[in-house]
Amino acid sequence: MADPLSPLSRLLAEVRSCQACPDLPQGPRxxxxxxxxxRILIIGQAPGRRVHATGIPWNDPSGDRLRGWLGVDRAGFYGPSFAIIPTGLCYPGSGPRGDLPPRARCAPLWFARLRAQLPxxxxxxxxxQYAQAYHLGTPARGAVAPNVRRAADYGAFWPLPHPSGRNNQWLARHPWFQAEIVPALRARVAAILAGEPVL
Ligand code: SF4
Structure with missing residues (x-):
């Protein structure tokens, strides 16, 4: 159990009480x-409606697909080996084309402080795309496929497409992802979780 007085626990309490975006359609959460x-950090975009309702990250079909890509079950995914920090920590609401982008003020406010507590x-x-634009500095549009294709170039960073069902067409258009990238990713994750040395 986490030490409630540790710097990370205190920071998490501070994060969870953030009210910097009072205009969020369902309020800050x-x-x-x-x-x-x-040992493995997952940076997604922002929680969806179901995640907002349950308070559990990736607790939806996207999370099921992501766990499949990683080769981990729910117990492992929600265990101490994984940290999960979306680019925007609160559900941003949705528009005609799906969920809105993460709130722009969120990552500059919280990410570096949280990351500093994950040695x-x-x-x-x-x-x-939004996570890659912020954290990898790539264009917000059109960069996901080249980023994912060049995953090996990013070293300790691994760009992935969003596992949402809205991306089924993207996945169908890029069969190399499932055939080549997913097995390599699974092997890297398994090695890290087993404590093996990796490049
Ligand atoms: S989106 Fe981020 S900055 Fe805005 S209220 Fe939520 S935690 Fe705070």
Missing amino acids: PIVQAHSAA AIRLTLVIG
């Missing part, structure tokens, strides 16, 4: 998972 021993991270998964 920051959703983040972090443990000081975490054991060995792999950072950067999921979706």
Whole structure:
């Protein structure tokens, strides 16, 4: 159990009480998972409606698909080896084309402070266009496929497409992702979780 007086626990309490975006359509509810021993960091975009309702990150079909890509079950995913910090920590609401982008003020406010409390991270998964634009500095549009194709170039960062069902066409158009990238990703994750040395 986490020490309630540790710097990370105190920071998480501060994050979870954030009210910086009072105009969020369903109000602030920051959703983040972090443990000081975490070895794999998952940076997604922002919680969806179901995640907002339950308060559990990736607790939806996108999460099921992501766990399949990683080769981990729910117990492992929600255990201390994984930290989960979306680019925007609260549900931003939805528009005609799906969920809105993460709130722009969120990552500059919280990400670096949270990341500083995670010294054991060995792999950072950067999921979706908004997360990649912020954390990898790539264009917000049209960069996901080249980013994912060049995952090996990013070293300890691993760009991924969003596992949402809205991306089924993207996945169908890029069969190399499932055939080549997913097995390599699974092997890297398994090695890190087993404590093996990886590049
Ligand atoms: S989106 Fe981020 S900055 Fe805005 S209220 Fe939620 S935690 Fe705070």
